[in-house]
Amino acid sequence: MYYQPSAQASTEPLQYHLYVPRPPYKRRLPPHIREPADFFLETDLHLNLLQKAEAMVQTVHDYSVPDTVSSYHSLHFLGVDEAMGSVLGQHVSQYRATSSDNGMSYLLLRLSGLILGPTQSLKLFQKFTRISAPGVINGYEAFTTQAFGDHSVVFVYDFYPVGQSFWMLPQLSISYMLNAKDESDLWLYICQVLAILRAVHKQKLAARVVSGSMILVDFQKRLRLNGLGIPDVLDPLSADSVQKAQADDFRALADLVFALVLKGLPRSDDDRNAALDSMKAVFSSELIKVVMALRGADEEPKLDDIVRLCGTRFIDVLEYQMNCTDAMERGLMTEVENDRLVRLLCKLNYLIQRPEFANDDNWSAQGTNYLIVLFHDYVFQQVDETGKPVIDLGHVLRCLNKLDVGVDESIMLVSRDERSCVIVTYAKIKELVDNAFNQLVRESAKVPLH
Amino acid sequence: MYYQPSAQASTEPLQYHLYVPRPPYKRRLPPHIREPADFFLETDLHLNLLQKAEAMVQTVHDYSVPDTVSSYHSLHFLGVDEAMGSVLGQHVSQYRATSSDNGMSYLLLRLSGLILGPTQSLKLFQKFTRISAPGVINGYEAFTTQAFGDHSVVFVYDFYPVGQSFWMLPQLSISYMLNAKDESDLWLYICQVLAILRAVHKQKLAARVVSGSMILVDFQKRLRLNGLGIPDVLDPLSADSVQKAQADDFRALADLVFALVLKGLPRSDDDRNAALDSMKAVFSSELIKVVMALRGADEEPKLDDIVRLCGTRFIDVLEYQMNCTDAMERGLMTEVENDRLVRLLCKLNYLIQRPEFANDDNWSAQGTNYLIVLFHDYVFQQVDETGKPVIDLGHVLRCLNKLDVGVDESIMLVSRDERSCVIVTYAKIKELVDNAFNQLVRESAKVPLH
Missing domain, CATH: 1.10.510.10 (Transferase(Phosphotransferase) domain 1)
Known part of the structure; x- marks a missing residue:
């Protein structure tokens, strides 16, 4: 559909619904120079976050590690740390493991082949778990286990990936x-x-x-x-x-x-x-x-x-x-708006093109929910006056943000055959989307009749 | 379409494609207790970011401010700061303005009704613009202007919203x-x-x-x-x-x-x-x-x-x-994955249901690009064995992340009439989506023939 660039759009300050500009950045470049960091997350920060994310979930199928150790499961063997071993005078292996208590990742330091003597006590570790400082990797507990097939002592710490x-x-x-x-x-x-x-x-x-x-x-x-x-x-x-x-x-x-x-x-x-x-x-x-x-x-x-x-x-x-x-x-600041948009896009995609709706009057060309389909067209299927598709992420973000807020601005939606058109506010479309999605969720939660 | 929970899915470790767990959090609650911060951005941080975003773009139609002052436009009057005025012994008004040089927001401190005397010089301000410290709001320039209808001196600083x-x-x-x-x-x-x-x-x-x-x-x-x-x-x-x-x-x-x-x-x-x-x-x-x-x-x-x-x-x-x-x-960490997903969802939505494709062989039920439509169904239109819609954000995120990576895992896509089915890898679908989207972008950039 070709939509004339609408005059109504200017009744709402446009940029309000767009991604906002950056907070101050201690650097001022000549106007013609742009750096990647002006648009995206700074590269090294982004890379660091992605590497950490990867290290948090990386798994290798390894049959030599037990399924569970104490209340920890999904053990992932990180390696034998010889340098740490020589500091502690022990054979040290590191594992990442997930706690069954809270689903968080922890680091298990395993000292293998170790039986505590009469003067040694795991209770002494307790005192150290009380230390709280940003530079200290928190310890949580220590226990002995034979789950690895030997006598091991395991110390549990917060897991910091990629250090x-x-x-x-x-x-x-x-x-x-x-x-x-x-x-x-x-x-x-x-x-x-x-x-x-x-x-x-x-x-x-x-x-x-x-x-x-x-x-x-x-x-x-x-x-x-x-x-x-x-x-x-x-x-x-x-x-x-x-x-x-x-x-x-x-x-x-x-x-x-x-x-x-x-x-x-x-x-x-x-x-x-x-x-x-x-x-x-x-x-x-x-x-x-x-x-x-x-x-x-x-x-x-x-x-x-x-x-x-x-x-x-x-x-x-x-x-x-x-x-x-x-x-x-x-x-x-640059990333915080995105999770809202992901959820909104998923909602819309659940509603568009559902085969169950084919025979639903609400979704027919005369039904009210048909406006949602037309709105989806308005957002994604615009063409310009020569019939070329318009690919404009700015338009998409603007529309979605306005929909999310439910502003009072009116837009004109045109049916695919261009024979009928409707003037409707974002607020109305938001209401329709919410109702339709809630309806769908209710459907999905229904207990089936047998 | 009803898709049997697939056995192939387990060939790729599932969680790899899901949102990753949080980095360590200096607090360990009993297992049955969950806090909002376990799932979302901490509330006060989120609120702070949103308020800042709002303050960055907030505009009021105000005809008493000039359209441009020096190289700054879109002035937004923030108020007369009497406390600051009494410190400086001047009448001080604050404006947020956008620089035409780089599109960033700056704070203009306007001292109105002020004509500099022979001993006063704006050059002295230069020295202060060289100070760089995280606690100092950077100054950039100072100039005299009559754009406000009087003799004003304007000092330009980084704009910090909501302080x-x-x-x-x-x-x-x-x-x-x-x-x-x-x-x-x-x-x-x-x-x-x-x-x-x-x-x-x-x-x-x-x-x-x-x-x-x-x-x-x-x-x-x-x-x-x-x-x-x-x-x-x-x-x-x-x-x-x-x-x-x-x-x-x-x-x-x-x-x-x-x-x-x-x-x-x-x-x-x-x-x-x-x-x-x-x-x-x-x-x-x-x-x-x-x-x-x-x-x-x-x-x-x-x-x-x-x-x-x-x-x-x-x-x-x-x-x-x-x-x-x-x-x-x-x-x-929780937000960084989302911008990738927003872009991917927009891509998909541009491709699904385009009226131009109605007569395109590639998009017909026999064409290769039809797989994209089927994949969209696979992601969003699943029903369970009783025909109830499946609303599972986890499934959506998993599929989209796998698509984004283009993993080698195969999935079976079924046509809407359930008469034909195709086994295809995410890598193949990714290739199709990329090609189709690039094609669309090329179309949109074409110079029209006259």
Whole structure:
């Protein structure tokens, strides 16, 4: 059908029903330049989300894993983590599993071939499940099981898809030379681990897993610490050794920084001194001071002192994080309207062309519901004055959004033979669609007569 | 058509094509409890996004505003801001306008009835446009105009919809008594303003607008400072008075904190002392120390010292911000799949039921494209064995996602008269849909013959 571009359309401000423009974007390009991010989700954010989605549901048919372990099912074997294993001194396998309690995905860390001794207790893990901080991967429970065919201890954590370990940072590749540009990243890492350690130490616990193998690097350089609490189960600390273990947490963080310079953990104090010396040539004196305080060669490292040394660098990290939030919100603004449209389109598609309606008076060319069919034509089957099809996503979105709102604007619908036409408001069509769809849902829910 | 629940479906892991489960959520409820946030965008986040979207496009037919001002069009009068006016000592009106350069929305702050004197220069505004910080509302340009029918000076900033001014915080209502629970909010506000001031002072400038009327409070307690640079245009600072103005910025922040206690700005040092005394009873000594340092009664306030006094409180603010990012990412995960589906559904709807295709062999019951029609039936027109319609959004999403990916899974399509059936893969249907749609787009782009 050819619809004259209608004059009524202008009675409603058109853009109201269209996708809205973006929230402010800290960048102003010359008018003729457009970037993909002006129209879509920023590429790396989109890719990250898709990869995460894929990792959440990826399954391999694997008969070597049990169907269920405790209250978890749909186990997916992620691999043997040798790096983590060597940190914990155990054989560690990772699984993604779904909880029967709530259908969410969790990470199972399985320590295989392990029978707990008389001094070891899973109860100690409980304390660590109470830690709540954005940089800590929450632990939930620990249990022993023979479901894998051996004596295993399983620790349950939140599952974060696609996290790389700290060891896979680009700065750690042998050929990479740390330079002054990396300083902001170093501050990001240090401040984040400090935040994690504060959350742990506040509970009068020591992390004991500040290691490159236990730190996941998520999108936008977010660090998340995995495996908290496992060392305490394997090797419980006496009350007076907690403080020393806390100091060792800071030293482990210093070693991580040194590892970035040395491309591997330092093995001796000589290594540490060498790393520190080569850092002095590249980085600010503030960073050197903080790393020295973390290392605590002269006095025990203390959180308050170290944070004070970081000073305004925490503002940098905070601002970085705020920019991340803003980027996410920008992305969300562009995507949030779509789920409404998906549902509306599905509704319409359920109603159009149903064979059951063929003999229904309401859907005949004289029936009221026929307007829905005509509206569908109006949205999707327009042709221009030369008879060419009009493919205009803007028109579709505009019409659908107006339909969803049910505005009072009138449109003229024309039958396919162009012999009759009806003037009707979006509000009326919305009412018809809702009634017809509800009718259909009632039909589908009817208990059949036998 | 009634389709037997197919056995082939299980050859592809079903959930892969479904909406994916949520990323970890720092909360574990008993299995029988579900919250709305388990299924949809969290309500306040969704509402915030919708309100922002509405504010971005809201228009009122208003003949008192000019059609264009400089390179901005579609001006929308937001109101006269008397609070801001009294801070700047001018009559201030706010407009939202669209730039002809890039189609983005900007905020125009119009100072009306103002002719710049010989010592005043818009060039001074330039320096402030270079400040880039997440808490600063970017300024872009300033110009004089007579488009409003008088002599006006217009300052152009990023437009942030739905921000409330600081004065509208719930803590400022007369009946509200500040209590210990507000301390974390106070730290949030103080640390954010400190971050803003650092960004400004780093450029050797003073903000001079740290006032409740110039601070927008956005979603999730994000502060954004508006109107930076206007005081420098109205009343330029001499080089040696910048430092004093910077110290005054900190004092203004202290006054904002006092205002929360006094429910209004302090008018004298007695007011400030009284506010400080009543704060001592409620808040931690760290907060009191920071506020005293900001006030700088004894010595000039300095950023480094104040940040050092904040100490680990910056970690709290950082963690709060990280949680905000995580919440946004969770929301984005649920929404990101939908835009793909909207586009795919539109494609399908363009192809189904086109009258032009009525005489096209490809679309006849023997033609290849007829499979697209049958597929549409398969997705939307299923009935169960008793003939009741099947309304199953899960089935629709599964089919559409498989179609979008073009998986190798085969399905059996049945004609409406149930006399013929075809076994075809999603990959084949995807190919047909793509070809048919591209054909349609080519048609629509054809130059008509005359």
